[in-house]
Amino acid sequence: MNSGATTRLAPTRFERQLARILDHATAVFYEKGYERATMRDLSRSSGLSLAGLYHYFESKEKLLYLIQRHYFKTVMERLNARLKDVTDPEERVRAFIHNHLEYFVANFKAYKVLSHEDDVLRNQFGAEIAALKREYYRSCASLVEDLKRARQLNFNNRIAVMGLFGSINWLHTWYNPRVDGNADAVAREISDVFLKGICSVARGPEGGQT
Amino acid sequence: MNSGATTRLAPTRFERQLARILDHATAVFYEKGYERATMRDLSRSSGLSLAGLYHYFESKEKLLYLIQRHYFKTVMERLNARLKDVTDPEERVRAFIHNHLEYFVANFKAYKVLSHEDDVLRNQFGAEIAALKREYYRSCASLVEDLKRARQLNFNNRIAVMGLFGSINWLHTWYNPRVDGNADAVAREISDVFLKGICSVARGPEGGQT
Amino acid sequence: MNSGATTRLAPTRFERQLARILDHATAVFYEKGYERATMRDLSRSSGLSLAGLYHYFESKEKLLYLIQRHYFKTVMERLNARLKDVTDPEERVRAFIHNHLEYFVANFKAYKVLSHEDDVLRNQFGAEIAALKREYYRSCASLVEDLKRARQLNFNNRIAVMGLFGSINWLHTWYNPRVDGNADAVAREISDVFLKGICSVARGPEGGQT
Amino acid sequence: MNSGATTRLAPTRFERQLARILDHATAVFYEKGYERATMRDLSRSSGLSLAGLYHYFESKEKLLYLIQRHYFKTVMERLNARLKDVTDPEERVRAFIHNHLEYFVANFKAYKVLSHEDDVLRNQFGAEIAALKREYYRSCASLVEDLKRARQLNFNNRIAVMGLFGSINWLHTWYNPRVDGNADAVAREISDVFLKGICSVARGPEGGQT
DNA sequence: AATGAATGAGAGTTCATTCAT
DNA sequence: CATGAATGAACTCTCATTCAT
Numbered sequence: 001m002n003s004g005a006t007t008r009l010a011p012t013r014f015e016r017q018l019a020r021i022l023d024h025a026t027a028v029f030y031e032k033g034y035e036r037a038t039m040r041d042l043s044r045s046s047g048l049s050l051a052g053l054y055h056y057f058e059s060k061e062k063l064l065y066l067i068q069r070h071y072f073k074t075v076m077e078r079l080n081a082r083l084k085d086v087t088d089p090e091e092r093v094r095a096f097i098h099n100h101l102e103y104f105v106a107n108f109k110a111y112k113v114l115s116h117e118d119d120v121l122r123n124q125f126g127a128e129i130a131a132l133k134r135e136y137y138r139s140c141a142s143l144v145e146d147l148k149r150a151r152q153l154n155f156n157n158r159i160a161v162m163g164l165f166g167s168i169n170w171l172h173t174w175y176n177p178r179v180d181g182n183a184d185a186v187a188r189e190i191s192d193v194f195l196k197g198i199c200s201v202a203r204g205p206e207g208g209q210t
Numbered sequence: 211m212n213s214g215a216t217t218r219l220a221p222t223r224f225e226r227q228l229a230r231i232l233d234h235a236t237a238v239f240y241e242k243g244y245e246r247a248t249m250r251d252l253s254r255s256s257g258l259s260l261a262g263l264y265h266y267f268e269s270k271e272k273l274l275y276l277i278q279r280h281y282f283k284t285v286m287e288r289l290n291a292r293l294k295d296v297t298d299p300e301e302r303v304r305a306f307i308h309n310h311l312e313y314f315v316a317n318f319k320a321y322k323v324l325s326h327e328d329d330v331l332r333n334q335f336g337a338e339i340a341a342l343k344r345e346y347y348r349s350c351a352s353l354v355e356d357l358k359r360a361r362q363l364n365f366n367n368r369i370a371v372m373g374l375f376g377s378i379n380w381l382h383t384w385y386n387p388r389v390d391g392n393a394d395a396v397a398r399e400i401s402d403v404f405l406k407g408i409c410s411v412a413r414g415p416e417g418g419q420t
Numbered sequence: 421m422n423s424g425a426t427t428r429l430a431p432t433r434f435e436r437q438l439a440r441i442l443d444h445a446t447a448v449f450y451e452k453g454y455e456r457a458t459m460r461d462l463s464r465s466s467g468l469s470l471a472g473l474y475h476y477f478e479s480k481e482k483l484l485y486l487i488q489r490h491y492f493k494t495v496m497e498r499l500n501a502r503l504k505d506v507t508d509p510e511e512r513v514r515a516f517i518h519n520h521l522e523y524f525v526a527n528f529k530a531y532k533v534l535s536h537e538d539d540v541l542r543n544q545f546g547a548e549i550a551a552l553k554r555e556y557y558r559s560c561a562s563l564v565e566d567l568k569r570a571r572q573l574n575f576n577n578r579i580a581v582m583g584l585f586g587s588i589n590w591l592h593t594w595y596n597p598r599v600d601g602n603a604d605a606v607a608r609e610i611s612d613v614f615l616k617g618i619c620s621v622a623r624g625p626e627g628g629q630t
Numbered sequence: 631m632n633s634g635a636t637t638r639l640a641p642t643r644f645e646r647q648l649a650r651i652l653d654h655a656t657a658v659f660y661e662k663g664y665e666r667a668t669m670r671d672l673s674r675s676s677g678l679s680l681a682g683l684y685h686y687f688e689s690k691e692k693l694l695y696l697i698q699r700h701y702f703k704t705v706m707e708r709l710n711a712r713l714k715d716v717t718d719p720e721e722r723v724r725a726f727i728h729n730h731l732e733y734f735v736a737n738f739k740a741y742k743v744l745s746h747e748d749d750v751l752r753n754q755f756g757a758e759i760a761a762l763k764r765e766y767y768r769s770c771a772s773l774v775e776d777l778k779r780a781r782q783l784n785f786n787n788r789i790a791v792m793g794l795f796g797s798i799n800w801l802h803t804w805y806n807p808r809v810d811g812n813a814d815a816v817a818r819e820i821s822d823v824f825l826k827g828i829c830s831v832a833r834g835p836e837g838g839q840t
Numbered sequence: 841a842a843t844g845a846a847t848g849a850g851a852g853t854t855c856a857t858t859c860a861t
Numbered sequence: 862c863a864t865g866a867a868t869g870a871a872c873t874c875t876c877a878t879t880c881a882t
Binding site: 643644647679680681682685 | 844
């Protein structure tokens with residue numbers, strides 16, 4: 001994990017250590033959940049002493065914040081990079097879904113920490129993460145709106161997008177690569193159902209929402 | 211909440227009290243999450259003393275178990291009752307979605323306690339709840355399979371059903387009756403997208419899975 | 421167990437019930453120790469409700485008091501009855517030992533409750549039991565003194581008697597009827613060692629104590 | 631108290647602190663008994679915070695285990711050292727009694743914690759302490775058997791040794807240095823009575839036991 | 841940079857006991 | 862006579878965090 005997206009230059013020792021700790025912490029939060037995980041668990045898994053951990057972050061909450069921020073930022077960076085080359089509205093929605101699944105299947109532990117520990121953070125930390133999440137949601141919603149406009153479709157944006165987010169955020173409770181194939185396969189299946197779904201809905205001019 | 215489904219006759223004082231406590235506890239778990247919620251919170255919210263609570267259940271875990279069991283059993287009872295009168299395969303899938311949303315919009319606090327505190331329970335309790343959850347999943351999967359067979363459709367059952375569960379289980383993170391309308395409206399929208407989606411997917415004979 | 425030594429007439433229902441409860445309680449105290457034993461244990465073992473127990477005694481302490489008092493009084497009554505027919509000093513000491521072992525092998529659970537929960541009781545209860553214990557000790561000490569005087573023996577009374585009490589009070593930690601024979605056999609062996617011991621000690625006129 | 635018999639080199643700060651805590655705990659257990667003594671009592675007596683205590687041992691049970699193990703091991707080490715220089719069978723039995731009394735009069739609080747909290751420990755802890763106790767008992771029994779063989783005596787080994795253990799384990803309920811003299815005096819008296827006792831018993835060839 | 845030692849606050853749970861019925 | 866329901870107080874133990882070194 002590459003924390004500190006601020007610099008692209010060689011990371012300092014501190015940054016490398018921190019990244020290592022965040023990785024271990026992600027695994028522990030994945031396993032036991034944020035509340036159940038104790039600082040002692042983190043100490044054990046990272047090999048640092050309990051007090052040593054506090055050199056790298058001020059509190060358990062800050063640690064969760066750093067993890068969530070990192071993964072939100074990274075998935076969005078990758079999304080933006082990927083969308084640069086795609087213009088077709090439907091393909092852009094597919095790109096979003098594929099990007100999400102590809103990244104989070106590769107980082108499935110982080111994935112659960114993002115979706116399950118959704119509302120743990122309070123105050124400043126909570127607000128920042130909520131903002132990132134909203135931004136990510138808006139990215140997806142925009143792509144769907146673009147497609148709707150381009151094809152003159154008719155469905156409830158919010159419910160459709162939220163339904164899609166549900167599908168892809170719930171993945172961590174069931175996804176098994178041996179049963180379900182790789183990320184590409186799952187992304188194609190989910191994209192197909194979702195896109196055929198919204199493209200086929202046609203209830204006449206009264207339905208829908210901007 | 212009507213605990214003790216064994217008898218339909220007048221509930222005893224104990225049963226009524228227990229039901230009242232489970233209701234309060236559900237609200238507290240909804241608000242703070244199971245781990246963060248303390249027995250002292252439950253004491254406060256229920257008006258009973260800390261020790262008094264233990265007259266009604268042996269442990270905090272047992273309490274969560276009682277809640278989860280109750281709601282799983284009830285939603286399945288209602289599903290079975292509703293399916294009695296429906297024969298058309300598509301309508302039966304719609305009935306499932308509608309039943310789920312109707313019940314859990316009416317009991318949205320319990321809803322979060324079911325989906326968020328998914329894997330808290332261990333051992334016997336965990337096994338029992340997992341069995342109920344599997345049974346509920348199987349109900350839905352069967353209905354989808356019936357539809358697939360009836361219409362000779364072509365899609366990945368598991369991914370489709372899991373995607374649907376994601377959509378309806380994620381609801382508790384965003385549903386707002388003032389914005390999204392009542393349960394009927396949401397159920398119709400989600401059903402439309404899902405059903406059009408799976409009915410339109412046609413990738414040729416190589417796709418799909420039993 | 422026959423509580424309430426005050427009347428020799430037909431015991432009332434209350435007395436019979438109380439005696440039954442004391443018996444059960446003795447068994448529980450024997451098994452778990454006084455501190456570890458809970459009122460719920462007593463409720464379970466006696467078949468009465470928790471609150472029902474309090475009709476028979478005011479507190480857990482009083483219950484222990486009643487048990488200890490009963491067994492101390494009974495063993496002393498039996499001792500006095502037995503000593504009536506014995507005049508030889510040595511035989512009187514043997515009678516004490518035999519009486520003690522016979523009674524407490526027959527009531528070995530009570531026996532542990534007497535010796536292990538020695539110093540639990542406080543205040544009035546503690547004082548009364550301590551007085552009974554002192555009386556019992558004095559009985560034994562007198563017999564030993566009589567023997568010493570009659571035979572003009574020479575040993576430290578207090579240490580000898582305390583040593584004897586140790587031997588017979590420690591019994592509950594090791595006595596096993598299948599290995600050690602019945603009470604008579606053990607009493608004879610212990611009496612032999614003790615009596616030969618004190619009768620053979622002769623360190624000249626400076627030793628001993630009144 | 632010198633815990634950690636593994637090294638005879640300078641004890642670490644941790645070891646010294648632990649030893650200090652065990653000392654305080656021994657005093658508290660002596661005073662109130664293991665069950666009645668609370669962790670708060672130990673905290674108060676040792677000057678550490680409640681949580682601080684848990685830096686040194688994992689549980690109240692482990693604490694009792696550490697205490698009991700220490701004293702059993704130490705008294706046996708001392709016994710073995712002392713027996714090295716004694717060959718006469720009678721003197722060896724006297725050495726055992728003297729060693730026991732000397733050590734436990736000097737550590738009379740620990741003494742009660744050993745004998746009164748005999749059967750508190752369960753499972754692994756209980757098994758280990760029981761094994762040490764058995765070893766200590768065997769040491770004594772061997773010495774008595776040696777004497778019996780050397781002198782061709784005739785008495786029941788088990789009852790005699792158990793009686794002796796009763797005498798010396800019961801000491802903590804009555805011993806008062808001002809009344810009873812020092813350990814040497816008491817040891818001599820008890821040894822005299824016991825040894826004269828077993829040496830004088832002669833009931834003919836049918837008596838005794840291997 | 842890193843740690844052993846320490847802590848205040850609070851967790852879930854159990855206790856002997858009471859009281860309305 | 863007997864009980865289900867209830868409680869205040871106290872229990873052992875764990876938590877995230879700090880600080881001297």
